[in-house]
Amino acid sequence: MDFEQLCELVYNAGIVGAGGAGFPTHKKFSKKVEQIVVNAAECEPLMMADHHILAHHFKAIAETLFVLKDALGAKEVLVGIKGKNTGLLDKKVLKSLEGTAIKIAEIPDVYPAGDEVVLVYETTGKIVPEGAIPLAVGVMVINAETVYNIHSALVRNENVTQKYVLVGGDVERDIIVRAPIGMRISEFLAQCGYTELDGKAVIDGGPMMGKLVNPKIDVITKTTKGILVFPETHAVIQRKRAPMSITLKRASAACCGCHMCTDMCPRYLLGYNIHVDKTLRAASHSEVTNANAFTEAALCCGCGVCTVIACQQMLDPQKISMSVKGELARQGFRRTDNKSPEKVREERAGRLVPSSVLIDRLGIRRFVKDGAERKNIKFNPKTVYIPLLQHVGKIAEPKVSVGDMVKAGDVIAETDKSMLGAVIHASISGTVKEITDRFIVIER
Ligand code: SF4
Ligand code: SF4
Structure with missing residues (x-):
């Protein structure tokens, strides 16, 4: 299969990034790709859909990676997976990959290992320039489920009409199902066996970056990785629900200027010029004299480390930074300077956030299960x-x-x-x- 045929196939099948924002996959393809990095980090706590795909479809994924490598002319493919999860991969397939261009790149069990800028650094040692995409350093990042969707289009001529979804959180057993796109989340949960949602809140995605949804209106989409059910009173939900006006007032009153939020920011630690403490103070004090304090927010990935791990005053720099970033995007602002950090900051190694620390800080230890059971529910909305x-x-x-x-x-x-x-x-x-x-x- 050549480059044009691959682009055509992927476009026609409706394939977009199955995790994250849903970047159209055919638009990621380029003949300048030297390395393909498979994002198998699954770094958001409680998420397990990619684990399931890797455990059950690794052969299909590996076969598809050879097709991608050849069509794009890439030199190598690195499967970025946490060391603790390599046991999920089929040993026979792993053996067959020895000596090939497909390699397993073990990444540390930290958050946010799946942020593509962090992942590119951990797997290739390259730092993506500020505001640029990984292609700027010859890398294309692709999610494990996206690769599987390409396999389904290649082998079975399947278009993207279904989505692997984990159902977890405050539920007895976590399950993985494949659900039709466009199904109402309330009906989806009911068919999974969860009809009683009084006093519960529902998140599409993980506890750090996922969005609160209205299950009666919102639906399963091509990017839904997990549906988490949480008690309405849980701190994760309260933080997500807090209105921006209150978040800004609290920031204005209680920020002590310690800049721990910046010191712990994973992108700052990679050498980026991002100072979320300044963004927070500029936004909450309506200080419009320092434009950089606002435009730097365009470099934020929304991971939430600043809020959940760094800030001891219980403020929410993540929400403020993402709000500023959203407004910059609405105004059509694009960073064009694309500065390249020469090296990561020295203190980075000591400031990585272990997943277990994050789980405790979020107060979700009781929702963590050993695994998720695959259920073949025949959804019939x-x-x-x-x-x-x-x-x-x-x-x-x-x-x-x-x-x-x-x-x-x-x-x-x-x-x-x-x-x-x-x-x-x-x-x-x-x-x-x-x-x-x-x-x-x-x-x-
Ligand atoms: S959410 Fe906070 S920690 Fe994460 S990238 Fe943005 S500013 Fe940095
Ligand atoms: S960590 Fe909290 S208190 Fe310190 S500068 Fe950041 S927002 Fe302000």
Whole structure:
């Protein structure tokens, strides 16, 4: 398969990054890629969907990595996985990879090992310049499930209509299921056996970077890695729910200027010019004289180390930094200087955050299970609400009309291939009932 064929296949299958923000995968491909790094870090506490995929589909992933390597002309592929999780990988497949260009790159059990800037450093030793993408240093990072989705498109001609999802948190047993995209989370949880959600809050994603959702409205998307059920009163939920106005008032009143939040920031420790203490003080004191204090927030990955680990005053620099970053993006601000740190800061090694410390700091030790059971639930939602924007870039344009009959896997919306965007497919067979500016509704 050559480069153009690979781009075509991946675009047509609607493949976007299965973890994180959903960057359209065909737009990551470049002939300048020297190294492919597979993100198998699974660094958010409680998340286990990638573990399942690696444990059960490592052969398929390895085969697909050879296809990717050849089509992109990369020299090597590094599977970035925590040392404690290498036991998940099939030993026969590992043996078959010896002496090949596919290597296992063990990364430390720290948070946020899966942030792509951190992952690139831990696997290749390269530092991605500020504000740039890994391609700037010849690296393409791809999530393990994304690779598996490419395999499904290559071998079974499958489009992305289903998603591996972990259900965990304050539940008796964690399970891994494969669910249709566009299914309402309340219905999804009910079919998983969780009908009683009174006094509970639901997060799409991990406790650090995941978003609170309204299960009656929000749906499973191409980027849903996990659905966590938490007690409404838990500190993780209270922090996520706190309104920005209160967060800013508290910051204004209680920040002591210790700059521990900056000192512990994983991107600062990689040498980036990011000073979240200054962003917090500028935002909470309405100080508009230092533009850098705001624009540096564009370098924030939203990991939350500053909030959960660093700040002893219980302030929330993560929320303020991500809010500023969001506003910069809305205003069309882009960093163009792309400075390259020459080396990581000396103190980095002593300031890495072990996963176990993070779990205790979050107060979620009681939600940690040994593993998750794979359940083959045959989900049969009567209606799905398929979002037109499940990816970074331009919203997809509907290609169907109300009243059309569609089959699972049919194209229902797409973005022009030359633009940053993705194709969207029907996840169930049925009739198009409604098209809004955000969803296509299909009824069985
Ligand atoms: S959330 Fe905080 S610690 Fe994480 S990158 Fe942003 S500023 Fe740094
Ligand atoms: S760690 Fe907390 S108190 Fe210290 S500078 Fe940062 S936000 Fe302020």
